Amino acid sequence: MTGATRTDDPSARRQGRSALNSLRFRLVDSPDSYGAKRRARRARWLSDTFPDLAEMSVLDLGGRVDSWSRVPVRPRHVHVVNLEPLPAELPAGMEADHADACDLPPAILSRRYDLVFSNSVLEHVGGHEQRRRMAEAIRELAPRHWVQTPYRYFPVEPHWVAPGMQFLPVPARVAVARKWPLAYTPGKSWEQAMKQVLTTELIGRAELRYLFPDSTIRAERMLGLTKSIIAVRTAGADPGP
Secondary structure, three states: OOOOOOOOOHHHHHHHHHHHHHHHHHHHHOOOOHHHHHHHHHHHHHHHHOOOHHHOEEEEEOOOHHHHHHOOOOOOEEEEEEOOOOOOOOOOOEEEEEOEOOEOOHHHHOOOOOEEEEEOOHHHOOOHHHHHHHHHHHHHHOOEEEEEEEEOOOOEEOOOOEEOHHHOOHHHHHHHHHHOOOOOOOOOOHHHHHHHHHOOOOEOHHHHHHHOOOOEEEEEEEOOEEEEEEEEEOOOOOOOO
8 A cells, every 4th residue: 555645744844934924014013114114103103292302201010221212202211020031231321120010119219200101012021901000100100101002902913913813712812822923023932932921911991091080092003903902091191081
């Protein structure tokens, strides 16, 4: 009897994964990707919203020091707070601390800033109560803020670039996080994937408005659909509907 022909070619699988990783890089991760262009557009929107940004003292909750080197307008002073490792050397006008944005130390809570900024962090802090604590600190630390988070009801989950992933049960999301070829690093262990899934919770307008009741809720759109939502408070401004 003639044996079956094997079509499962490992080299073909590797080439396929490489092509998909390249696609994600072009879409999201490369310096000239669509995602990078949207981040640059958001930075311009920030400076347009706060014309005196160059004179401000800014607290960045959950950001990175190097992100501020690529903005069109850099504030007078930026204080970055993050749980990730911090750079050994900081540019002039930059300050950094290793701390939890939902449980800031007294040394930071006792200070006041012109603006609190946070970009794509609120969805990672670990549930509504943690988000409430972070929002409370943001509203107290400065008269102005800009808090962006991906919109839950955009059809593509942005972290894994996976359609509808955010609406799946946890076991299914873990399976996607491990195997989806457009994930940042597919092939994770079950434990790593579970941790990522449980610490990524997209929210909608209703919760963001509840967390920031005196803010304007802006929509950042893609192809006519809301891709992310931003709570913005400008000193003395009417928060609007």
